Amino acid sequence: xxxxxxxxxxxxxxxxxxxxxxxxxxxxxxxxxxxxxxxxxxxxxxxxxxxxxxxxxxxxxxxxxxxxxxxxxxxxxxxxxxxxxxxxxxxxxxxxxxxxxxxxxxxxxxxxxxxxxx
Numbered sequence: 072x073x074x075x076x077x078x079x080x081x082x083x084x085x086x087x088x089x090x091x092x093x094x095x096x097x098x099x100x101x102x103x104x105x106x107x108x109x110x111x112x113x114x115x116x117x118x119x120x121x122x123x124x125x126x127x128x129x130x131x132x133x134x135x136x137x138x139x140x141x142x143x144x145x146x147x148x149x150x151x152x153x154x155x156x157x158x159x160x161x162x163x164x165x166x167x168x169x170x171x172x173x174x175x176x177x178x179x180x181x182x183x184x185x186x187x188x189x
Contacts, residue, residue: 072115077162080116084109084123098131099183102138115157121145122169129176133183143177146170 075083084105091101102124109120125142128134149170151163158166 072157073113075112075116075119077119077158077166080109080112080119081123084120085127088127098127099133099135102128102134106138115154118146118149118154118170119166122166122173125173125177126169129173129180131180133181134177135186136182136184137186139177139180139182143174146174 072080087108088101088105091104092098094100105124105127106120109116109124111117112120121142124138125146128138128142149167151167154163154166
């Protein structure tokens, strides 16, 4: 991870989400904006971004179907052996646990077919 530390990226995403909520445009807008602002940071970073956004999403009543499917697909391909040189063993264990929680949570979160983030 070139520009971020593991927990720093999770914290930055959560902080940005909270700042976006202040704009009173709703959590769907905030999640869409997060996905845009934290896009293509790097292979491991993108996994962390999907995990953090997934954690936020499963805390709400609905998630856009495209976002849910995309996060689930990308996180399902996570291979802990591929990140051993960038994350500590403790970080890999934490990330794996969080990924599993997100994937299971998304299965139980109602999907919304309306693409509007407003």
